[in-house]
Amino acid sequence: MMDLVIRNGLSDTTGETIEVGIKNGLIEAVSSTPLPPGAREIDAEGGMISPAFFEAHFHLENAYLWDGLINQSGTLLEAIEIYAEVKHDLTTADIVQRAGRVIQAAVANGTLWLRSHVDIDHIAKLTILNGVAAAREQYRDLIDIQLVAFPQLGMARNPEAVDMMWQALEKGCDLVGGMPHGEKNMADAARHIELAFEMAEKFDVDIDMHIDETDDPYWHSLELLAEKTIESGWQGRVTAGHCCSMSAWDDAMAARIIEKVKQADIHVVTNAPINLMLEGRNHHHPKPRGIARVVELLQAGVNVVCGQDDVQNMFYPYGQMDPLEVAMITAHAAHMGAPEEIQAAFDMPRYHAARLWPLEKYGVKVGAEANLVVLDAKSPVEALRRRPVRRYVLRKGIIVVESQTQTTWHQGAALWK
Ligand SMILES: [Zn+2]
Numbered sequence: 001m002m003d004l005v006i007r008n009g010l011s012d013t014t015g016e017t018i019e020v021g022i023k024n025g026l027i028e029a030v031s032s033t034p035l036p037p038g039a040r041e042i043d044a045e046g047g048m049i050s051p052a053f054f055e056a057h058f059h060l061e062n063a064y065l066w067d068g069l070i071n072q073s074g075t076l077l078e079a080i081e082i083y084a085e086v087k088h089d090l091t092t093a094d095i096v097q098r099a100g101r102v103i104q105a106a107v108a109n110g111t112l113w114l115r116s117h118v119d120i121d122h123i124a125k126l127t128i129l130n131g132v133a134a135a136r137e138q139y140r141d142l143i144d145i146q147l148v149a150f151p152q153l154g155m156a157r158n159p160e161a162v163d164m165m166w167q168a169l170e171k172g173c174d175l176v177g178g179m180p181h182g183e184k185n186m187a188d189a190a191r192h193i194e195l196a197f198e199m200a201e202k203f204d205v206d207i208d209m210h211i212d213e214t215d216d217p218y219w220h221s222l223e224l225l226a227e228k229t230i231e232s233g234w235q236g237r238v239t240a241g242h243c244c245s246m247s248a249w250d251d252a253m254a255a256r257i258i259e260k261v262k263q264a265d266i267h268v269v270t271n272a273p274i275n276l277m278l279e280g281r282n283h284h285h286p287k288p289r290g291i292a293r294v295v296e297l298l299q300a301g302v303n304v305v306c307g308q309d310d311v312q313n314m315f316y317p318y319g320q321m322d323p324l325e326v327a328m329i330t331a332h333a334a335h336m337g338a339p340e341e342i343q344a345a346f347d348m349p350r351y352h353a354a355r356l357w358p359l360e361k362y363g364v365k366v367g368a369e370a371n372l373v374v375l376d377a378k379s380p381v382e383a384l385r386r387r388p389v390r391r392y393v394l395r396k397g398i399i400v401v402e403s404q405t406q407t408t409w410h411q412g413a414a415l416w417k
Contacts, residue, residue: 002028003397004370005038009049010378012350012364020049022370025396030364042392042399044374048383051363052112052371052393053323054353057208057241057269057307060116060135060145061095061128062086063102065313076213076278079315080152086314087123095131096138102311103139105321108401110373110390111349112143113357115208115307117150117177117241120168122160129168142400146357148208150177155195156188162195169203176200178209180221181245189221193228206237208269213242215279215288217249226260235265239356241307242271243292244279254293258300267356268302270294271309272333273326274316294334298344303355306330306348323349324387331384339381346380370397 002021011018011030021029021038029035065086071079106114118129129147136145149168151161155178169176178196180189193209200207207229212219222240229238240261246254261268270292279290297304306326311319319325331337331345344352354362361368376388393401 002035002038003040004394004399005035005041006044006049006372006374007034007041008046009044009374010047012048012050015379018049018364020364020370020372022394022397025370025398027364027366027368027370030366042374044391045376046378047391048375048377048379049364050110050373050375051350051354051368052373052395053110053349054305054357055106055111055114055308055321055323056239056305056349056353056356057271057309058114058116059310060099060102060114060132061090061118062313062315063311064098066317071314073281074278075281076315079278082314084123084153087119087128090128090131092127092131092134095128096135099132099135100138102321103135103143107142107393108390108403109320109322109324110375110393111321111323112371112393112395113353113359114143115146115148115175115357117148117208117210118168118173119152120149120161120164121151121153122158122164123153125164126167126171129171129173133172142395146174147172148175148177149173150179150210152179152182152210154179154182154188154192156183156191165195165199169199169205175206175208176203178207179213180209180224181212181214181219186219186221186224189219190224193221193224197228197232197234200234201232206239207234208239208241211240211243212245213275214245215248215283215290217245219245220249220253220257222246223257223260226257226264226266229264229266230260236358238264239267239269241269242275243268244275244290246293247279247290248288254296258293258297258302261297262300262302266302267305268292268297269305269307269356270330270334271307272330273319274309276329276333277316289333291333294330295336295341303352304344304348305352305356306345322387324383328384328387342381342384346383370394
């Protein structure tokens with residue numbers, strides 16, 4: 001007998017009616033005809049059964065740092081300055097508490113994998129890593145978290161950060177991060193990327209960098225990253241987050257670099273919500289759009305994923321840790337309204353992110369782990385339009401969240417009685 005049977009659901013890929021049978025945490029049956037009774041059964045009520053979501057680019061330690069920390073200019077530069085002041089005071093207990101709140105919000109919205117960039121520099125030293133690692137440990141039965149060692153204050157201009165980065169990797173960071181556009185110039189950005197690859201090769205880990213998070217077309221460290229990826233044989237193992245400056249490049253330059261990104265099999269994470277908020281501030285019209293060229297990247301065959309980056313802090317005052325909200329904002333920012341574009345936006349925090357993670361057995365299919373979301377939606381466009389309640393979130397076959405919304409009419413009901 002199955003441990004759990006989900007009845008009356010819709011396939012997330014074909015839209016057909018399906019039932020899903022789960023045993024020992026794995027999907028054992030996906031059927032268009034009724035399955036035998038299970039030890040427990042739940043009713044999808046005609047909603048979609050989707051594989052669970054990813055948050056591919058986030059910062060756990062500064063979630064909900066909003067009170068009294070208003071970013072007056074609204075720029076990334078001021079946000080980083082405000083944050084540098086705050087970093088001194090972050091304690092492990094505080095980080096675990098706020099990270100816990102944001103992890104719970106993520107899981108309730110169906111997110112079961114989260115990649116977090118952890119500040120490693122001469123101010124933070126390793127205290128932030130200790131806090132985030134403690135939060136990861138506390139919630140390990142609820143969500144899988146990857147930690148990226150992130151030298152936000154530079155490496156070429158901050159040699160102390162280089163030592164800290166090596167230590168962070170020894171302490172168990174899963175990936176090497178970076179922020180080459182935070183250096184003085186492109187030559188130092190190249191050095192930054194060199195250092196990151198030395199670390200990645202030594203520890204045999206993947207790379208995920210903040211790349212060209214600026215509306216200044218001078219910066220094109222994405223091109224250096226692509227060339228270095230190919231030279232090092234790290235194809236498929238490198239992610240480039242943000243990639244904003246490409247919105248300010250001319251078309252010829254963008255085409256040249258996108259082709260290299262494709263050759264390097266780099267995954268691009270667009271953080272459209274925060275990028276729209278922070279970029280373009282110092283320009284008069286016409287303003288650069290400030291986000292990655294999502295549709296051009298997709299058309300070139302590049303894997304594009306979306307990420308929340310920040311929730312309710314000096315970088316971004318909004319956000320509720322909902323991958324469908326991030327996908328919907330991305331769809332607006334990147335002009336994605338045709339059916340195949342809507343499908344791509346919906347797949348960004350799902351199948352596209354699974355390639356980046358990478359997670360091979362992902363999807364509603366026999367043999368995959370039963371990490372599922374039952375959505376009150378019948379199609380991708382409906383999922384993005386309404387960002388509906390996640391009726392059930394299952395991790396390894398266990399129901400971890402069950403949600404309902406109910407609207408009760410009072411006064412208005414008299415109008416149509
Ligand atoms: Zn980030």
